[in-house]
Amino acid sequence: MKSINRYFFTDMGVMFGRSMRHIFRSMDTIITVSITPIAIMLLFVYVFGGAIETGTENYVDYLLPGIMLMTIGSGIAYVAYRLFTDKKSGIFERFHSMPIARSTVLWGHVLTSIISNGISVLVVILVALLMGFRSSAGILEWSAVFGILSVFTLALTWIAVIAGLAAKTPDGAGAFSYPIIFLPFISSAFVPTDTMPSAVRVFAENQPVTPIVEAIRNLLANQPVGNDIWVALDWCIAIIVVAYIFAMRVYKKL
C-alpha cells in the first residue's frame, strides 16, 4: 500500500457525513430495521415465553442479546442497498476520478453502518426496557456489550459490502441478510441448546451467534463471561479479515 493520503481524514469526514445524512433523512429505515426484531421479541416474550424454560427469571433478559444481533442482521441489508445504489448511480465513478483517498468511499459507509445499527439497537433496548428488561451491568459491562456489538456489526458490514458491490439488482443486494437474520434461531439466543437434537445442537453451539449471545447475556447479568467473549471476538475478527479481503477484491474490480 502506498503512503496514506494526507487528505484521508478530510475525505473520510466528507464521506461519513454524506452517508450519515442519508440515515438522518430517512429515519424510517431505523424503524424498518428494528420493527421485525421487536415483533419477534414481543412474540417470544408474550406468546411462547411462558412455555420456555431458560433457567432465568425474566425471559426478556434472556432473549435480548439474540434480538440485538437480529437487529444488526437486518440493518446491514440497508448498507448493501446503499452501496449498490452508489455503484449504480455512477457516483462511485465520479469519486474515483477525483483526487481523493479511494478507500474512504467504502469506509464512510462502514462507519455509518456502525452508527445507524447502534441507533437501531438502542431503539430495541428501549422497547425491551418497557417490556421489563432489567440489567445490573455497570458502565464497564455496557461498554463491553457495545464493543462486541460494534465488532459484530463491522464483521457483517464487510459482508454487506461484498453483497452490495457484487449485486446485479437492488433485491439481490439485500438478500444475503436473510440467512444471517435467521441464524440466531439455531443458537442459544431463544432457548438453551440442551434440548436440541444432537446434530442441531452441535451446529448451534459452534456457530458464531451462540458465543456472542452468551457473552452479552453474561455481561448484562453481571456474571463472569468466561471464554465466550474471546470465542466471540475470534469469530468476528476472522469474519472481518476474510470479508474485508473479498470486499476489497470486488471493490478494485469496479
Added chain:
Amino acid sequence: MKKNIIQIKGVKKSYKDVEVLKGVDFKVEKGSIFALLGSNGAGKTTMIKIMTTLLKSDAGSVMIDDFDVEKNPREIRDSISLTGQFAAIDEVMTGRENLQMIAKLRHLKNPNQVADELINRFGMSEAADRRVGTYSGGMKRRIDIAMSLVGNPKIIFLDEPTAGLDPETRLEVWKIVKGLSDAGTTVFLTTQYLEEAEQLADKIAILHGGKIIAQGTLEDLKKLFPSAKVEYVKKQPTLEEVFLAIVGKKEDK
C-alpha cells in the same frame, strides 16, 4: 501550434474475448472541444474510463496533461473531472450540498462560496436547497455538470452529455460546453449525435470497429465525402424547430 493536452497512442482494451478498442490514436489540443463520435457500443465510454483513470488499458499510452495514466493517476485526477453517462448525483442531498461535497473532496478552501458561485452561474438558486431527487432530468444534468466544474479542472470529460435530454435542455448544455471552452477549459465529449459534434466540436474523431476511422475538423471530415451536389429542396421545419419556436416564445426571458 497549440499544445496537445491529451495524447492517445495505440490504446487497446478487451473485455474477456471481446476486443473493444483495437489501437486507438488521437490528440486533443488544449482549450479545444473534442468530440468522440460513435454508435452505441463503439467503445466511447471505455475510452473515457481509461482516460479518467477508472480503467486500465491493455496496451498503448495515454498522456493527460503531461502525465501518464499508468504512472501518475493521482496527478491526473487533480486536473480532470468526469461527468458520466448517468447523472452521478446524491439524490438524498440538495443541489447545494452536492456541490459543497465535491468542493470539499477537491480540498478547496471555501467550499460554500464555490457552491454559491456555481448555483448563481447555473441559475439554480431556487432549486439549490431542494433535494436532487425532486429535480427534473434537465435540472439533474445541470447540477451534474456544475459538480464537474468545481475547482476549475483543466479537462472536463462528458460522456454523452445530452443523451435522454429534451431539445431545450440539450441546447442549454451546448451553451454551457461552449462557455467552458471559451474560458479555456478543454472539453472532451462523446456523442452519438452527428449534429452535436457538428455544433460543438473543434475536432471530431469517429470511433468505429475499435479504431478511429476518421478525425479532424468538420471541414476536414466533409472533404472525405464527394463534393456536394446542388439540389433545390423545399425545407420543412423539423419538429424540433417547431417545438423550440413555440416553447421559446412562451418562456422568452
